[in-house]
Amino acid sequence: MTERSHVKLLIIGSGPAGYTAAVYASRAMLEPMLIQGMQPGGQLTITTEVENWPGETEIQGPELMVKMEAHALAMGAEVVTDMVTRLDLSSRPFTAECDSGRVVRADAVILATGAQARWLGLPSEEKFKGFGVSACATCDGFFYRNREVIVIGGGNTAVEEALFLTKFASKVTLVHRRDSLRAEKILQNRLLNHPKVEVIWNHELSEVSGAETPMGVTGAVLRNLLDGTTRQVPADGIFVAIGHAPANELVKDQLELHNGGYVKVEPGSTRTSIPGVFAAGDLTDHVYRQAITSAGMGCMAALDAEHFLAAQDGVETVPEQLVASIA
Incomplete structure (x- = not known):
């Protein structure tokens, strides 16, 4: 039997952007659902020593991602081991269909699907x-x-x-x-x-x-x-090892892209070309592509989503109040 659910916020992807978004969204009482995808933890799970994560002189990539998942769970996020195979952004609530048969309807979506290895094509x-x-x-x-x-x-x-x-x-x-x-x-x-x-x-x-x-x-x-x-x-x-390409398969025909397939967001935000849909991490970042910048964008996406959902509910908010509310 198909499992169906409705959530305020759906986060797709489980790298630094996704888990950080889940932490911030949980603290904002948005009760987010995070669907991990085919590679839970993202690219850092296939990285050994991480030496540029603040507060950790050296940490193994998989260990860092285990900690981030645990943090999201501790804050109250629902973390689901599944993979979104189809995402309909044509109308709200948005609809995600998963590999398991699960169907999730969401009032807002944060895309944090990251990137995949590039091949030469030989x-x-x-x-x-x-x-x-x-x-x-x-x-x-x-x-x-x-x-x-x-x-x-x-x-x-x-x-x-x-x-x-x-x-x-x-x-x-x-x-x-x-x-x-x-x-x-x-x-x-x-x-x-x-x-x-x-x-x-x-x-x-x-x-x-x-x-x-x-x-x-x-x-x-x-x-x-x-x-x-x-x-x-x-x-x-x-x-x-020639880099990675943005994992945009779910949205390449629905959202505005640029720079070879990266999801385009409004400058200084994570808002995409569809209201209520936000993007963070390597899916949208063609410049920095670092774990720490992905995490920062995950934070931004959660704040943007909270502001959007509050506006839909008729609640007056401003970014400064949002920051203060979860600090």
């Missing part, structure tokens, strides 16, 4: 996904103990993945399209001074080489972007 990459090609070193690094691996990319994601893989692999080769890295300087220094790491500059992955029986990666064909020549580099695994 046929050989697709062929060997799960058979030596991965986008998650934390998930799969253990399988490459004393083996050689390649990481594709040059930003924070790629450098963090490469450094993590040095714990297991005998050699890590980082392949980058440019002649310098885009990662934070402290991460660059760690990578470039690591004895297990080799960097191949000005190259891109042209093809994944592999065997059919058993299915598995044996190396990579790299193309030199300066002269067009190619070279074969042996490897047992290839990790694609």
Whole structure:
């Protein structure tokens, strides 16, 4: 039997933005429901050391997300393990249909679905996904103990993945399209001074080489972007770490997007192109994309939602009063 419910505020997504929104909305007595999605905890659950979360010199990503979930629950949020498969924003109350058959109607919605790993789009990459090609070193690094691996990319994601893989692999080769890295300087220094790491500059992955029986990666064909020549580099695994794309599947045909698919919000707010629908975190942030900024946007979304719902009920509020009410 289909489970149906009606809530004031529905939060979709369970990363720093979603859980922070749940904490603030609960303290505002909005009795929010948070639906965790396919990856409860978001991208931080596949991150190891987090060194830039205020108050924590170092904390494991999964541990941080466990704490945030516990905080939301302690404040009174209803946290549901399910995944929204369809979201109708054509009229209020909005309607969310879940994988389990659950149907939720909500007076306001906060979207905090985050982002998903980007892929290169190579046929050989697709062929060997799960058979030596991965986008998650934390998930799969253990399988490459004393083996050689390649990481594709040059930003924070790629450098963090490469450094993590040095714990297991005998050699890590980082392949980058440019002649310098885009990662934070402290991460660059760690990578470039690591004895297990080799960097191949000005190259891109042209093809994944592999065997059919058993299915598995044996190396990579790299193309030199300066002269067009190619070279074969042996490897047992290839990790694609070229960033993430906003997870906008639920709303891409309903909300205004920009900058390659990010949900557009009004400057200085989390309000989207549909009144009563708010967006926070990596789904809307194409500039900073940090856990702490996502959490800040989750706070903003909860405040914006409280203000919106109060206005619908005919209650006069101003942002300063809202802040004071939950401080």
